[in-house]
Amino acid sequence: MKLRRWLLVLIMLLLCLPSVVPTAQAKTAGISIQLDGVNLNSDVSPYILPKVYVTMVPTRIISEGLGASVDWNQKSKTVTIGKDGSNLQLTSGKKTAIVNGASVALDASVEIKNGRVMVPLRFISENLGLQVEWNQTAQRISLFTGMVVVPPPVSTGDEIRGAWISTVFNLDWPKSKTSAEQQKASYTSLLDSLQEVGINTVYVQVRPAGDALYPSSMVPWSKVLTGIQGADPGYDPLAFMVEETHKRNMEFHAWFNPFRANTDILTATLDPSHVALSHPDWIVNTGKQLYINPGIPDAREHIIDTIMEVVNGYDIDGIHLDDYFYPSNTVFNDDAAYRQYNNGVYSNLGDWRRGNINAFVQSLGESIHRAKPNVEYGISPFGVWRNQSVDKTGSDTKAGVTAYDSMYADVRAWIQNGWIDYVAPQIYWSMSNPAVDYDKLVDWWVGEVRGTDVDLIIGHAPYKLGTSEIGWQSASEIINQLKYNQNYSEVTGSIFFRAENILSNPLGLKDQLQSYYR
Numbered sequence: 001m002k003l004r005r006w007l008l009v010l011i012m013l014l015l016c017l018p019s020v021v022p023t024a025q026a027k028t029a030g031i032s033i034q035l036d037g038v039n040l041n042s043d044v045s046p047y048i049l050p051k052v053y054v055t056m057v058p059t060r061i062i063s064e065g066l067g068a069s070v071d072w073n074q075k076s077k078t079v080t081i082g083k084d085g086s087n088l089q090l091t092s093g094k095k096t097a098i099v100n101g102a103s104v105a106l107d108a109s110v111e112i113k114n115g116r117v118m119v120p121l122r123f124i125s126e127n128l129g130l131q132v133e134w135n136q137t138a139q140r141i142s143l144f145t146g147m148v149v150v151p152p153p154v155s156t157g158d159e160i161r162g163a164w165i166s167t168v169f170n171l172d173w174p175k176s177k178t179s180a181e182q183q184k185a186s187y188t189s190l191l192d193s194l195q196e197v198g199i200n201t202v203y204v205q206v207r208p209a210g211d212a213l214y215p216s217s218m219v220p221w222s223k224v225l226t227g228i229q230g231a232d233p234g235y236d237p238l239a240f241m242v243e244e245t246h247k248r249n250m251e252f253h254a255w256f257n258p259f260r261a262n263t264d265i266l267t268a269t270l271d272p273s274h275v276a277l278s279h280p281d282w283i284v285n286t287g288k289q290l291y292i293n294p295g296i297p298d299a300r301e302h303i304i305d306t307i308m309e310v311v312n313g314y315d316i317d318g319i320h321l322d323d324y325f326y327p328s329n330t331v332f333n334d335d336a337a338y339r340q341y342n343n344g345v346y347s348n349l350g351d352w353r354r355g356n357i358n359a360f361v362q363s364l365g366e367s368i369h370r371a372k373p374n375v376e377y378g379i380s381p382f383g384v385w386r387n388q389s390v391d392k393t394g395s396d397t398k399a400g401v402t403a404y405d406s407m408y409a410d411v412r413a414w415i416q417n418g419w420i421d422y423v424a425p426q427i428y429w430s431m432s433n434p435a436v437d438y439d440k441l442v443d444w445w446v447g448e449v450r451g452t453d454v455d456l457i458i459g460h461a462p463y464k465l466g467t468s469e470i471g472w473q474s475a476s477e478i479i480n481q482l483k484y485n486q487n488y489s490e491v492t493g494s495i496f497f498r499a500e501n502i503l504s505n506p507l508g509l510k511d512q513l514q515s516y517y518r
Contacts, residue, residue, distance in 0.1 A: 031140070031141065034140060035144075044113075053432055054120045055122065056113075058118055059117045059119060079091075079110055086128055088124065092109060092110040092112065093109065094106070099127050121141060130143045132144075160201050160495065161517060163199045163201075164255065166499070171498065171500065172190070173186060174225065174237075177227040184244075191248055195250060197510055197517070198518065199250070201250060201495075202252060202253070206255060207255075208224060209261065210260070218302070219306055230272075253317055253378075254314070256319065257321075259292045260324045261283055261289075261290040264290075265285050282296055285333075289327070293334055295353065296341065300359065303360070307319060311371050312371055317375065326407050334353075362414075379423060381411045382407060384401070385412060385444075394444075397441065418452065422454060422456070423445070423448075426497070429461075442491070450490055456488075458485055462478055462502055465477070465478070479512050482494060
């Protein structure tokens with residue numbers, strides 16, 4: 001009797017199996033694809049690869065739906081796709097593709113499923129000149145050709161179209177360490193090239209490592225100018241840059257690394273006036289870099305004084321700070337300063353550190369606006385304030401580092417108290433990154449500034465284009481981000497990191513930006 005009962009149960013389970021399989025397939029089949037609003041049908045369902053979150057489609061979608069030529073070489077396991085002069089080659093198992101003769105990194109390549117050749121849809125589409133949008137709620141991929149009438153970008157005289165110009169390690173400028181005339185010519189050429197793309201604001205790094213790109217009574221000349229820290233370059237680079245920038249009706253913002261004292265831990269080549277030598281008691285050695293300790297009031301005031309030297313001495317449009325507050329993912333030995341300066345106000349080290357940065361941010365802003373009310377004061381923090389898993393009011397992200405917990409930068413406090421004029425979070429992730437999504441972060445930051453007098457400018461990462469990180473295999477990623485920003489009036493512009501990563505035209509970005517802005 002028991003045997004018969006178990007046999008009946010087994011038969012019932014076997015009968016139920018067919019109903020289970022189609023249910024699992026239905027989830028995958030739920031992904032729909034549209035081209036210019038028209039559904040593209042396929043006898044094989046698209047599917048999403050786990051971890052890399054890439055949508056794979058059969059080549060039939062590419063050939064019949066997009067009108068591209070498709071050739072499959074069974075021997076080499078290579079698919080060649082061509083359309084309107086573009087030629088793409090993807091080989092099964094390879095993490096790079098050949099796009100018009102150049103090697104480009106891939107998140108996913110060709111797969112063979114059920115006898116069908118499957119290819120990554122976004123990569124193929126964007127490299128054929130199509131725009132790609134993903135609707136998570138509707139589980140729909142929308143492709144757009146040039147035939148679709150796309151609304152022109154919102155453009156006002158106040159929109160910030162900015163570029164960071166890095167001077168540390170001579171990254172963007174100056175390329176020459178010997179000739180003042182060469183440096184001047186290089187800067188004007190850089191400005192002209194950026195303006196041609198559509199950039200109207202530059203954020204120039206004038207204090208890269210506790211030194212200066214201007215004659216200062218408090219800090220030495222930067223070594224990026226001559227190769228020797230403290231050596232006079234024979235002219236005032238900051239005065240020249242401000243004048244040339246304003247000649248082109250562009251804005252000039254002086255960019256400071258507030259607490260970075262030196263890019264390494266070596267002091268032998270530092271000028272005697274450098275803070276690491278004149279005030280060694282202010283310095284914390286992290287093992288990789290030297291930092292000015294934000295917990296020492298006199299050290300914070302020294303930084304404010306060096307910044308105010310520029311505010312009072314030059315016709316700049318703004319003061320800009322990046323995310324160099326407390327360093328993340330390293331030991332920062334400030335226990336002695338905590339014991340000396342806390343005075344029982346804070347119950348733990350983390351809150352004390354945040355209090356030090358808050359005091360600095362507030363005091364600097366008051367000093368700037370007291371001296372020159374029209375000079376804008378803004379900060380570009382790390383793009384994630386806090387993860388929702390730690391703070392329910394944080395963003396729906398899974399970032400390994402956050403501004404609040406890792407760098408002790410409570411950006412929310414700065415915004416709510418009106419200590420800054422604008423915030424420019426570095427949202428250096430793609431729109432398809434499952435752990436830290438560009439869209440979700442923009443939504444979150446918009447909510448933070450809404451109803452305040454603080455403007456929101458988005459920091460973008462063209463330096464990631466062409467890397468293996470999710471979503472950076474096409475320059476359309478940046479363009480799609482700019483279009484997404486248009487959903488919010490709170491977003492007043494964008495800044496790109498950095499100048500060279502625009503002008504080197506990675507994956508055609510320079511051309512696409514120029515077209516977009518015009």
